[in-house]
Amino acid sequence: MGVLAFLIGVVVMVIGLGVSIALHEIGHLVPAKRFGVRVGQYMIGMGPTVWSKRRGETEYGLKAFPIGGYISMAGMYPAASADAKAPALAGAASARETRRRSIYATLVQDAQAANEETLDGVDASRTFSGLSVWKRVVIMLGGPLMNLVLAVVLFAVLFSGIGMQQATTTVSSVAECVLPAGSTATECADGDAAAPALAAGIEPGDSLVSLDGTAVSTFAEASAIIQANPGRPILVVVERDGADVTLTLTPIENRVEVTADDGSTSVETVGYAGITSSVERVREPIWAGPQAAFENVGAVVQIVANLPARLYDTAYDLFTGGERDADGPMSVVGVGRLAGEVAAADAPIMDRVGVMVSLLASLNIALFVFNLVPLLPLDGGHILVALWDGVRRAFAKLFRRPPPAPTDATRLVPVTLVVVVLLVGMGALLFAADIFNPVQLLGG
Incomplete structure (x- = not known):
């Protein structure tokens, strides 16, 4: 019975995570379609596609691993003009410098080429980069806000529906x-x-x-x-x-x-x-849940702000066998394991349901905060680029200059790649820590 309850807890958390990701992507999808952007794909999960169905111009599908999701919009970056594309190498330079520039140019050119494919046969007004600044911000902000709304609802259910001990x-x-x-x-x-x-x-x-x-x-x-x-x-x-x-x-x-x-x-x-x-x-007043959600946002912001130090502590505890901080970062493996332990715990059913709801609400707060970090490829990075365009256009209007071309964010692809590598490394560390030195939330 204990093993079955553990598995049920894990499955419930995986389904909850999948729903959270699906709602996050819907937060991007709905305004994108509302503003006329061509959306080629709406996918939940990562890895190989296990199911998909095309409806209109959009392919909807599920992938094997519920650890993310995405929508594919036409023209995430503006079309690069001939003189804006990565220039050919010229002039004398050291071999190392030449190789460095060549790698950078190749990454940018590949990103521009991939972006150009999404623009084929699509009117500029139906591209993400062709939208006004505020519409781009609304689309990218929609995903994290869906996670915040879901967290508020879950905390309200916990505090005002289930009640707190x-x-x-x-x-x-x-x-x-x-x-x-x-x-x-x-x-x-x-x-x-x-x-x-x-x-x-x-x-x-x-x-x-x-x-x-x-x-x-x-x-x-x-x-x-x-x-x-x-x-x-x-x-x-x-x-x-x-x-x-x-x-x-x-x-x-x-x-x-x-x-x-x-x-x-x-x-x-x-x-x-x-x-x-x-x-x-x-049962507490209806405003107790939203209040707890926003207090949780503040706590997660502090965790993200101190993420390098937190990751160092996690790595140190992993290799020394020290007890991990229960308020530190965890991977989906750690969250799923905690959910399984909660479901299998010898406690009243409503106590276990309450902890599960709290875990899922906290997970959505983490998704909300982390996705707003102003680095590409996160949503916050795209919002920052859109706001930068807005600042440039405002200055051009102030000084009566022609409107500037949209920022070519493909030139940030090398930096984006570094961020992706760091995210993968962070995920690998947390995966290993959650397997070999898990958080002992319910006691050893």
């Missing part, structure tokens, strides 16, 4: 005694002082209504009042069997170590009662 104001258990500081005992002994909550008459099943005259709606609010009143008697109102009961609680002094935001620690004296709350799944 929270400590409630209902008392789950009451400690019998106060164990001496530093004691390793697990049971009360003769002479141990009774816990304040027990002495006050608080019982399991009581629901905390107010403490020291302040109404409480969460256990965190009740704990804060208890901790703020060491050694001082306070009135506690609990609901028991449908009626309010007023009790007197005197929290004892308890010394705890507190860590400040700057990492420094100090010892503070706080109140202790000996109450444990019950944990229930609570």
Whole structure:
């Protein structure tokens, strides 16, 4: 049963990833067709095609590996004029310099040739590069925004539909005694002082209504009042069997170590009662999900901003066997493995469903942020090129000059190739780490 549940979890995550990719590409496809761009292909996955069907001028299909997708638009780059194409080598240069220029020129020429093929028989108005700047930005931004919308929906389902586990104001258990500081005992002994909550008459099943005259709606609010009143008697109102009961609680002094935001620690004296709350799944307001999604965006942005250091740590942990950071980058293998472990875990079904939804929502946040990195071939790179064109046109208009030709991004193909190689290398590292030194999210 455990193996079957694990496989079900993996399959569910693979399907979820496929849907996320499909919606991402639809985010590109719909505005592209709306603006009249000729779209030759809409493909989900990478590798060999396992199924495809042509509808109108577009071929729709699935590929073997659900690790990406794409749409093929006519004229992703503008047509290169004769004098704009990669120039022939001229002048004296060293053999090494000549080879370097030759490789660069070859890459650019190949990219221009491939781009020219998409322009054959297509009117300039139906090419991506022939669109206005804002339309190009809308098309490229549509994919990441679909992932953000999906993440917001999933987080809303998680927070407001399934609910989040929270400590409630209902008392789950009451400690019998106060164990001496530093004691390793697990049971009360003769002479141990009774816990304040027990002495006050608080019982399991009581629901905390107010403490020291302040109404409480969460256990965190009740704990804060208890901790703020060491050694001082306070009135506690609990609901028991449908009626309010007023009790007197005197929290004892308890010394705890507190860590400040700057990492420094100090010892503070706080109140202790000996109450444990019950944990229930609570549905939160509808805005809690979107708020969590945007907080998650900030966290992922920090991860991407520190990606080189994070990858170094991942590589170091891989080769030394160190424990990986649960908040660090993972490949689809790692996410699928976590999904399988969650599905096979010995936990209530709604707890497992909640974690799966959270994983899929976080994955879509990662797709949203990563695709907006301003480097080709990512969506953010195409947006940057379009915005650069907009800036150039604005300056030309300001100084009453003729509109400049669209930026020939094929000349960035060598840089794009470097980015692709780095992405492949990053993927290989994360694949290896997720296989040989996986993140222990649920414990070893």
